[in-house]
Amino acid sequence: MTPLLIAVVGFLTVCPVVMLLLGSFSRGLGAFGAFTVEKYVQAYTDPAFADILINTALFTLGSAAVATALALVLSYLNTRTNIPFKLLFRIISITPMMIPHILFAVSWVLLLNPTNGLINLVLNGILGLEASLFNIYTLPGMILVEGLLDLPIAYLIIAPAMAAFDVSLEESSRVCGASEFRTLTKVTLPVLRPAVLAALTLVIVRSLASFAVPSVIGMPGRIYVLATHIYRIIATGFIADYGLASAVGMSALATSIILIYVYRHFTAEGEKFVTISSRGYRPAVIDLKKARYPLFGFVALLSFLLIILPVLVLLYTSLVPYVMVPGARAFSMMSLRHWLAVLKDPLSLLSLKNSLFLGVAGATLGVILSVFVSYVVAKVRTAASGILESLSFLSFSFPGIVIGVGFMWFFVQTPLYATIWSLLIGYIATYLPYGIRPMTSAFIQIHSHLEESSRVCGGGTFFTLRRIIIPLLVPGIVSGWILMATMFVRELSLSVVLSRPGTEVLAVQILRFAEDGLWGRLSALGIIMILISTTLVVIVSRIGSRMGRMYESG
């Protein structure tokens, strides 16, 4: 089974990379294979390219700094202090699954754009200003929004490290005569260093791959980063130049692959730091005293910005005829006309249908593949399973738009071009690690003794599989499915390359609305998109818990 899996996963991960590499040395989609370095010369001698690189560096490093700093504060408050309502932290860590990045970016455009951003309009009214106070179409605007979007990724890395932190490391420093400040700088932060660096690196990789924020916020402000530069080459202008896009994409891909291995190095270093865990003694949490509620206010504000505000803004925009300050007049003019327009729009309906299909079918296939791959990675443990693990990990680094260009070179040679199947294959290839990760940890949790004792008790292979392994895997399968389905329903960066007339998907349709300034329809379709994601999550977790119960009683 292992060779077959290596072949499948190898095809999914290596094929786009090789095709991208070959494509970057080709003249165009029609002239694949004829060797030339022309595109590299053209790409890297472009005088505008230096600015793009600087923008990209500032954007990725800035968002990484914002996301990691916020994540550090949040996880410290959650694990080490007596801040109230700790449930909120869990909510912050899972919401990005519910709100697609492009809608989050759009909602901030609706709030802070200089012409008619809602916050700007309100402030102008109150302060009697002529010009708007805020302009989201700037590099700091992009960094802020991307930083907030990537906050959960950083939080999910730092919070477990903070929770696993042995408090006696700090206590012994105090007993040794060190002040609180010295303990922080000499012990706490150095021990957390691998986790913090891992979070920084991963956020850099994610923001390098990010397309939603650079396209919705950066492009109107003429701030181009690598992802939007590639998009400009293939999607705007007279002729789409895939050779040039590949040549530019190679540097983004190479950077991502290097960074993902750096990330891996940091997580391995972090695991080395895990010491003998303390038994029995639960450390006292830090009493925040008077700062307790003000700090909670900060967390509540952050949750409001991350979760509630985007949805509210979209809902409001979908109901008013054009952008206006909330008030009596706006409420009297509210109607469902944008909703009706969307529901009558054949393209929107087609994109809905396609995304739903890709979400359900893609996640199902992706999860099945992940179960087999994870089994081999976690349980078989041979040299071949090591190869499989590295391969599946590789696609973790893939920037969607670049890998989309790579797949493009492949699909034009096949009948799959411009079909929904090309999107399906592309999605699974790019997001496979998100299915493999929860499944691998589920397999690792099934200690081999559990399996073995079932065998000793007289359970055969299939009996053991049915009664022991599958019930224990259900949570992993459910969370892997949810993660993949929600990612597929909102997928943008790969789709902008691979989606053709007839295979439109939701996020691309929303991008079109944004480019045309049809904010009302965009918001209506966006709300539908959020509803679909949320419904999928609810249904599948219901099924999962019922299956879990069925197995428990059976």
Next chain:
Amino acid sequence: MEILIRDVSKDFHAEGRRITALSEVNLAIPANRIFTLLGPSGCGKTTLLRCIVGLETPDRGEISIGGEIVWSREKNIFVPPEKRGLGMVFQTYAIWPHMNVFDNVAYPLETRKIPREEIRGRVEKVLRFVQLEGFETRPATKLSGGQQQRVALARALIAEPAVILFDEPLSNLDAKLREETRKELRSFLTELRITAVYVTHDRIEALSLSDEIAVMKEGRIVEIGSPRDIYFESNRRFVADFIGRANFIAGTVAAIGGSHALAETPIGKVACRAGKGLAPGQEVTVCIRPEFIALKETGTPEGANIFKGTLESLLFVGEACEGEIRIGEILLVARLDPTAGLREGAPVTIHFDPGHCSLLSA
């Protein structure tokens, strides 16, 4: 340095419930002795240790170390842990994983702003003392459990504190290593002439390491004494039960005469050591440790505390046989000679010295 603890109480609040960790503890820990806080888990011994070191603050009371008050609610004094100048070995050792052995051990001296050259010499000396010479540059993540334990000890000793505290330092070692380390620790501490406060739930550790033991239960000190006193002389059932294996027989005091008392029990009259404050007719518990029950050769039984029974079960445990002897309704556990050639079900005659047989008031 002597440690004085006066009326110290502490409650924890968890999920709306109040848990009493320490309840009006009064304790004088003598200078230059190894003092052990012994008790089952949850008895408050670790909380008391953490109050002494300053990682936890009591709700009420006063703690002074070497005459200086380090905590007092009434006088509003709290000396933070870094200003108390103590050494401590944690249960998890708390070896900082991002530093090597040298940096870990040198840390307390660095906080005291001691010149680099002097630090180097002192680290070398203390590492030699704990038998870790040449380990200076070894990363902390590359140490075995036993080595981590020694690094933790070296780090606690290097600043030459007057008091060193141990929080179950051997509980993370495997059985064999624990035994060796226990012996080493005893010789290290005796050599240093230092005040040591040692927390453990392991009675053998407590008995073999300590100069003095305080047994704790539910946040209170139940009894204080030397290991021998605690083992042989205690007249509390909880202490006698916790510190070693014991047979308990309920009865009433029948007569008191001189140094001996006679108890009426289901197995007959038992002669015991007379305790304080006993009166005829009082309900008591007779306590006999298994190692003091001996088999008597067949012949005419004479003297006190001789009983006939049957050997109900026999368990070979290596250095001894553990026999259960039934006398009527009562089962007594005895440690018997493994070479005696006994059989299960055989009738036996046992006796025990009244001097090793104590009466517990409760």
